[in-house]
Amino acid sequence: MDKQKILDSLSPNEIKILPYLDEGIKNICLKSHLDKTSVLRSLEFLEKKNIVKLIHEKRKVIELGVNGILYRKKGLPERRLLNVLKEKRILIFQEAGKQSSLSDEEFKAAIGVLKKKGMIELKNQRIILSNHEISKKLPEEIFLESFPSDFQNLTKEQKETFNSLHGRKEIVHLKDEKTTEIEITAFGKEIIDSKIKTQVLIEQITPELLKKDSSWKGKKFRRYDLNSKTPEIHGGKRHFVLQAEDYARKVWTEMGFKEMSGNLVESSFWNFDALFTAQDHPVREMQDTFFINSESEIPDKKIVSKVKESHERGVSGSKGWQYSWNEKDARKTVLRTHTTAVSVRTLSQLKKDEIPGKFFAIGKVFRNETLDWKHGFEFNQTEGIVVDKNANFRHLLGYLKQFFKKMGFEKIRFRPSFFPYTEPSVEIDVWHPERKIWFELGGAGIFRPEVVVPLLGENIPVLAWGPGFDRMLMDYYEIKDLRELYKNNITQLRKMKFWRKM
DSSP, X not given: OXXXXXXXXXXXXXXXXXXXXXXXXXXXXXXXXXXXXXXXXXXXXXXXXXXXXXXXXXXXXXXXXXXXXXXXXXXXXXXXXXXXXHHHSEEEHHHHHHHTTOOHHHHHHHXXXXXXXXXXXXETTEEEEOSOOTTSOOHHHHHHHHOOOBGGGOOHHHHHHHHHHHTSTTSEEEEEEEEEEEEEOHHHHHHHHTOOOOOOEEOXXXXXXXXXXXXXXXXXXXXXXXXXXXXXXXXXXXXHHHHHHXXXXXXXXXXXXXXXXXXXXXXXXXXXXXXXXXXXXXXXXXXXXXXXXXXXXXXXXXXXXXXXXXXXXXXXXOOOOOSOOOHHHHTEEEEOSOTHHHHHHHHHHOOGGGOSEXXXXXXXXXXXXXXXXXXXXXXXXXXXXXXXXXXXXXXXXXXXXXXXXXXXXXXXXXXXXXXXXXXXXXXXXXXXXXXTEEEEEEEEXXXXXXXXXXHHSSOOOEEEEOOBHHHHHHHHTTOSOGGXXXXXXXXXXXXXXXXXXX
């Protein structure tokens, strides 16, 4: 290897750390006045030039937790309890915690430890000190005082003591620590023995440099290794979920739909009652819905009275639910459970000259679900409605096929289903060619007269569908766990492919 070429390729930071390579990273940082990151980066460059060899090791290190620091100073809870017992020998159980100035949690831990060691007995709600040499230090006390930090070097007895302390709250922790040892190569010793003099090397060519001959002529440029790996550069981009939402908006608008918007916090009236969901329906229970402790406003009496009539006696020949509708229940505030609440609000505000019309929404909805790989307490849903006197069920299936095909699903099937606010109703399944399975994406149907008449004043066909949007994302991005959509892991986000071409 050409020594002079290597010398000409050394950066200012590499030159700074060369005299201290045999002193360890901590001393290199101190003597070179460089931070640890700069030192490590310079060492990596020196390794590529065969000046040093870096040996990376991982070791387990013991650290004190919050309680560990406190107990080193004040003493372990069991020692403080023993100090009181030393004087009185017997303590009433209910008073012992206060007498030893221990919290309930510390007192319980101290009782457990001392009982396990056979140093106390519990009889008739009393703590009795056994015949033990209580002034002798406990193994846990000795461990905290000496505090060996390297887990690998612990003796068998010390490991048992560590496990005892580790099982208690915030006393000791175990963490992985990376260490880097520096080994100077034979070539590196030659470079160091060259007694490098700090010389001004030009690091980069700039417009200012080229304008003045005197600034670069006769001077040396630092050599660069063109084969060295350069850092990856990640350009800025929208979050992949937002990319998909933008694409869905494009699909909707291409199909002639206008976007609707609504609030995340909604009244039960719009979330349930306007959708002909009975007030005793299980979906309105706390098990499925997030309720907010406040009362919401509801619309004018005209709409409220028509919705009430729809529930109690029915409209357009239906019988309704045959119960007494309660306005107080309708005023309960919830986090919306579906974007269909946006659809019924839109229907209530439509003017006659806006019919026929097509509308869509995309947004978050909330369900009181147990969090796991396929369920979340919040997720994205998309919604579409078509208001048209000439619309029918065949039109609904046509819209669904077109929408899902544009979203990338070629094979679609429909199954009869039931929803409180649509009739007829269907479930939408799409075929997964790799897994060879059908999976469900959501429901659709035609709004019942009990929904439409109170809002529009007449029974006009309203086609509606509201598939879960996140399931489409999981399929496209091959994500197995719903929670990964919102982790915001920067490494994962950088690797995510772009959504289908806009």
